[in-house]
Amino acid sequence: MTRPMTRSMTKDVNRFENAPELALQWHQAGRGAALATVVQTWGSAPRRVGSQLVVDGAGRIEGSVSGGCVEGAVVFEAMDAIRDGKERMLEFGVSDEDAFAVGLACGGTIKVLVEPVGGALPVALLEDLVSARAARKALAYEVNLTTGQRQLVAEGHAERMRMDRSGLSEDGETFVAVHNPPLRLVVVGAVHIAQALVPMARIAGYDPVLIEPRGSFGAPERFPGETILEDWPDEAVAQLGLDARTALVLLTHDPKLDDPALEAGLRAECFYIGALGSTRTHTKRVDRMTEAGFTADQIGRIHGPVGLDIGAAGPAEIAVSILSEMTAVLRGKA
Structure with a gap:
């Protein structure tokens, strides 16, 4: 490719x-x-x-x-x-x-x-x-x-x-x-939730990076001043490197894009991994990761559906729930 x-x-x-x-x-x-x-x-x-x-x-x-x-x-x-x-x-x-x-x-x-x-x-x-x-x-x-x-x-x-x-x-x-190294947020998928999540995360002290191979989604005017890697996710995360001060959030809802980055995250030390999707979608995701050879403990690191259950409605509130869950995991809260 x-x-x-x-x-x-x-x-x-x-x-x-x-x-x-x-x-x-x-x-x-x-x-x-x-x-x-x-x-x-x-x-x-x-x-x-x-x-x-x-x-x-x-x-x-x-x-x-x-x-x-x-x-x-x-x-x-x-x-x-x-x-x-x-x-x-x-x-x-x-x-x-x-x-x-x-x-x-x-x-x-x-x-x-x-x-x-x-x-x-x-x-x-x-x-x-x-x-x-x-x-x-x-x-x-x-x-x-x-x-x-x-x-x-x-x-x-x-x-x-x-x-x-x-x-x-x-x-x-x-x-x-x-x-500590600066906190970093890697978002796969420049969707509406990302438009709310990225500026919120920046205010909270994160250095956000967007990965989006689909040009129309990752248009500069949709994310003014932000870093956008127009790469396939597996290549982009390899370029960035993932460490213990990195949160990885997958928002494309497309296994072809989310899964390569997810597999890289499970092999790395990311303090947080979150993936968008329903409970049913997450069950299928777990099956795919199991088939890929990951253990139950590794797969258990995935927060899916992504975000705290705060009854969020709409992209901005979902972004709040994601950032809240990231903070809770970072600070050791259950």
Whole structure:
């Protein structure tokens, strides 16, 4: 079968948190760089633990640690840290007035760790972290707030990694920053449900990719700005690669298109696999996968009919049910 042309839509390269990459880039360009990270919060803090701000030697910033409440003070401390190479641990109380200005009902307290690159934060360690992120390898960055010891680890924080939850470890001294690959949604079938699901998933933090060999379905005007692979699904998923941070959703209702991608998903580590169709359709799907040699446990990973049973009516509500089920599976909820 002839492979159709692949069409990739323009994407926003800053869609995901890229503080480590930016800090390394600025340091290598001779601008100096420091990473400021929220390591602890109390009350109604503006940003979650693990949020980062990058500062260069001239005070240019990217990212946020407070939504605007304390960035100015952090920048001054970061510039000093870049000059002397020493880390800073900063603690701020966010007033009710400042909190309201950034959309919160009341104030809180945040603790921010400032690490100058090439000083407290070794360049080689940051390079290893950036390389791992580029390879979609999940890692945790550990820093002992008492001794200053730093390391990257691939094991030992399974629950934190699953929940994307940075924070202090049980010893109260070690801060663990979770660096998971960005969540990715691979959708086979550019149908009406996909038109609702893709933008919803993007808002939820996913990087969506559409696979659609039928040109009229995958027309750019139906999915403005999105990545559309005009390939047969088996070839497209092989090109993309499927990993533990990928959700695979099959929407064509056509076994000729869905099944090749489904088989690839069952052989991979996708955290979620969902397939559109009635209970009767799913029974036939199970029979086909059994004939293809997959075990009952492998086939049991398929969520079909796709989505939570919320009584959905219409493409948008079905998309809500799918995204809800994806979230529940990702976060370990039954």
